[in-house]
Amino acid sequence: EAGVTQSPTHLIKTRGQQATLRCSPISGHTSVYWYQQALGLGLQFLLWYDEGEERNRGNFPPRFSGRQFPNYSSELNVNALELEDSALYLCASSLPLTNTGELFFGEGSRLTVL
Amino acid sequence: QKEVEQNSGPLSVPEGAIASLNCTYSDRGSQSFFWYRQYSGKSPELIMFIYSNGDKEDGRFTAQLNKASQYVSLLIRDSQPSDSATYLCAVSQGTGTASKLTFGTGTRLQVTL
Numbered sequence: 001e002a003g004v005t006q007s008p009t010h011l012i013k014t015r016g017q018q019a020t021l022r023c024s025p026i027s028g029h030t031s032v033y034w035y036q037q038a039l040g041l042g043l044q045f046l047l048w049y050d051e052g053e054e055r056n057r058g059n060f061p062p063r064f065s066g067r068q069f070p071n072y073s074s075e076l077n078v079n080a081l082e083l084e085d086s087a088l089y090l091c092a093s094s095l096p097l098t099n100t101g102e103l104f105f106g107e108g109s110r111l112t113v114l
Numbered sequence: 115q116k117e118v119e120q121n122s123g124p125l126s127v128p129e130g131a132i133a134s135l136n137c138t139y140s141d142r143g144s145q146s147f148f149w150y151r152q153y154s155g156k157s158p159e160l161i162m163f164i165y166s167n168g169d170k171e172d173g174r175f176t177a178q179l180n181k182a183s184q185y186v187s188l189l190i191r192d193s194q195p196s197d198s199a200t201y202l203c204a205v206s207q208g209t210g211t212a213s214k215l216t217f218g219t220g221t222r223l224q225v226t227l
Contacts, residue, residue: 035217042219043158043202056214090157102148103215105157 002027004106006091012112013081021076021109025093031055032074033094033103034066038087046089049074050096081113117141118205120218128226133190135221137203140184147179147186148204148215158202162188193225 005024013019025032034046045058049068063079072093078085088110092103119138127133135149146165150158164170164177164186176189186205190197200220207214 033215040219043204043217045214045216048214058214102160102163103158105159107157 004091004093004104006089006106006109008109009107010110010112012114014114015081015083017081019078019081019085019111021078021089021091021111022073023075023091023093023106024073025091026104029093029095029104030072031094031096032068032072033092034074034076035090035092036060036087037090037108038084043090047076078111083113086111086113116218117216118203118218120201120203120221122219123222124224125221126224126226127193129193129195131193133193133197133223133225135188135190135201135203135223137186137188137218138184139186139203139205139216141205141207141216142181142184143207144181144184144205146206147177148206149175149177149186149188150202150204150217152200152202152220154199161201190223193223195225195227198223198225 007022031050033048035043037043047066048056052068066076068074088108090105090108092105094103117140148163149161151161152158162177164179170177174191178187200222202220203218204215
């Protein structure tokens with residue numbers, strides 16, 4: 001069974017540009033979560049999508065946005081990139097109302113903003 | 115005050131010893147508690163979850179929860195070099211869902227030969 005897949009693996013952008021990151025959840029998982037892992041800051045919750053709708057949002061500015069498609073895949077868009085957006089962006093999926101609350105993470109997309 | 119606090123380490127323990135990893139949280143309404151392991155350059159993976167006060171054992175791992183003290187810990191018995199990784203404590207307000215897991219910054223564990 002395929003795990004959570006993310007693309008691209010690495011992305012280099014310059015300040016002010018836009019970045020789009022993509023995620024495909026595990027088959028059968030309807031919930032997708034996005035986390036930012038910046039150096040020394042741990043995983044910061046960005047967004048949660050379930051059944052195509054945004055269910056919860058972390059403490060990030062509106063230039064961080066995303067969506068979930070009918071096939072449950074998701075994309076994260078970051079507009080007007082700033083240097084501090086450089087981080088590893090992790091996508092995770094889960095079954096809704098899962099008993100264990102277990103998140104299955106992808107390998108991440110590393111975004112570098114120059 | 116951070117929502118979930120962990121000592122960044124590194125915590126160094128000899129092979130075969132018990133490693134004790136600690137985590138405190140600020141939200142008294144928290145209901146679910148998780149320990150994730152993250153190897154360098156890899157994504158986090160769930161090791162254990164605990165919902166009720168007390169101890170929960172799974173193989174060499176024991177999670178301990180004390181809601182009154184807002185404290186959760188992970189004990190690793192008979193530590194192995196393969197246990198060397200960063201251990202992330204995560205907290206959620208819900209039970210049965212992971213709608214918003216708040217993670218600590220992690221404790222780096224080094225198991226020495």
